[in-house]
Amino acid sequence: MGQAWLISGSPGCGKTHWILNTFKNHKGSCAYIRLNGHSDIDLEQVKFSKIDSAFLKDHLPHLIDVSNSNKSSISIRENTLLLIELPQFKLPSQNGVSGIDPRVLHELEILKLQPNRYLHFGRDIELPTKDTLDFKKIESSNLNLQGCVWDPPSLNTFWFELVNGAYGDVYRAKALMNLPDGRCMFFNWIVSQQGSQYLPLNGVAPLTGRPERHSEIVIQGKNLDFALIQSTINHCLLDDSVLAYHQASLKSSELQPIG
């Protein structure tokens, strides 16, 4: 019989990175699922984001993504550690698994999952508290950017403007964004940190057509102008002809003999 832990916390507290490190230190199989979480009054959750699972899958190719499993056949084998990620703003009312929100319990029952441990950022001392913020009001939105490729200097400008408040008060932003050279970058920012984190994923897309892997941006904050964000993003994305030009240039430079 394996272990199933429920890990919850507010946006940007470090759930996914803690999960990644925990998996890296685990000797057996690793399984993962992310729940949507539930919005509360003035506290809006991001729905159906796949950034975290795509990020973890890139770092841990053998990770079992339970959300892709047949719901009736989810079983945790011996030595398997299943981590269930749950975005949650408010502190659980009780310690341990008895503090699981009834709405989440219902979801877990449907998935036939029964956590034997429940940790919440800001409550349990096993977890870091540095970026655990107490949000009073937050708007959330995520944009699916599948197949989109960014002009790199435009991405740099957009991200700078975004996290510095040009489109409203952003508290939390993260994204997986494709570059014309086939790389995908993980951008990560929380208002409590000085700067952004930029991590290239290990997987590199072929220099042909548009990448098929997951790409998305999640933005959370207050008084956000999502229409302006969307129109600015549209100005940053490469059209087919420009992307083909970049890919052709990169391919020809790869063919050049060294020295």
Added chain:
Amino acid sequence: MNQAVISCLHANLPALEAVLNDIEYLGIQNITCLGDLVGYGPQPNEVVELIREKGIQTCQGCWDEDIIDGLDACDCSYPSQLAEKRGHFAHQWTTDKLTNENKEFLASLPTSIRKDKCLFVHGSPNSQHEYLLPDMDAFAALERVEMSGAETLFCGHTHQPYIRELTNGSISFRIQNASSKGIQEQQGMDLPMRRIVNAGSVGEPRHGGIKATYVVYNDNTCEVEIREVSYDIERTCKSIIESGLPPIFAWRLINGFEFAEQAEDASHVCER
């Protein structure tokens, strides 16, 4: 006698008014403008008309040229696709707003003005689009001044005010050709001190702050002072938003960032 040099007004009327007030307060009558009267900012007609009304000697900037001749710079003169989209929008907006009379005025401007041993240009003596950055190669900088035949070259375009003295300049070269049978002939010459003075920007500062900048030059002592002037930046930002220009211009201006980013290779000159 003191004279004032202003540059890169970028249709920012409150900033221009504040700078002209400061110049008047200093009792300076002689003003030279290095161009870019329009572009990005919300009051192109008002700025051009104020320059005309005051009879300020002005040379043509890259924006002034592009408004008259159409965009002639290649895409690579923009640092990003986003900057290009914003720049093109501002170009079209300015073209639509500017009266024919003011366009004719911009078209009539010279690309350089010479006063005694001083040359006044927007970018460089070579082009309105060329940036003379404060840290550009000393030999190239000296070449720009020397070839223009000036002792002091006044420029703008970078929006960063600076004074650069080029001292101890010398050029030496060796000549070897077939007829000299391997004997190298060495020649050289020492160059007197030359200066580049960048006037910064009235309407779109890029010196880390939000104050308008310009310079005061004393043609007797050759002293140069970079002046920073506060202005009603919120009035400019309100005008940007009310005029239908992208609100991001207001956000960038009030936070001390230029309307569009500076190119990484700012010394690039479009040759297309």
